[in-house]
Amino acid sequence: MDTLNHKNLQRIYTHACSTYPEECCGFIFADGTVHHGVNIQSELNRRQPDIHARTAANGYTFSVADTLAMNRSFRSGNPVTIIYHSHPDVGAYFSREDENKALFMGKPAYPVAYLVVDVRNAQAKAAKLFQWNGKGFACIHEFHVNEENLTTHPRS
Incomplete structure (x- = not known):
């Protein structure tokens, strides 16, 4: 699938x-099941800002329940294959933090x-899929949103 x-x-x-x-x-x-996670980054920031300097505006951390579900999946017949997150107003790229x-x-x-x-102004604009190539994370596929149409562009 x-x-x-x-x-x-x-x-x-x-x-x-x-x-x-x-x-x-x-x-x-x-x-193919999509699991919407809970981003607890702002909560971590409120509790320990000296350790967790980022908020959910520019970072993400899965909830404990999400992390447990993901880790359990790797020992099952239905493992997680893609982790996703959004970058509000800064573009789709694999940051140093990522x-x-x-x-x-x-x-x-x-x-x-x-x-x-x-995602910009609460509108999804594009997405990029990154995969480890042995040296770093490289973009292997781009997805663009053009009004009502979704287009994809493989990377070489």
């Missing part, structure tokens, strides 16, 4: 728009790809 089909991208775009101006986060299971969260001791923490959604 193509997990990043039109229907799932629309679900993710709707999620990103609904949390604007904060980042959304979630994941997609191998069977890379820091995705790596553990220089290697990917999870066997997944990462989708970053560009």
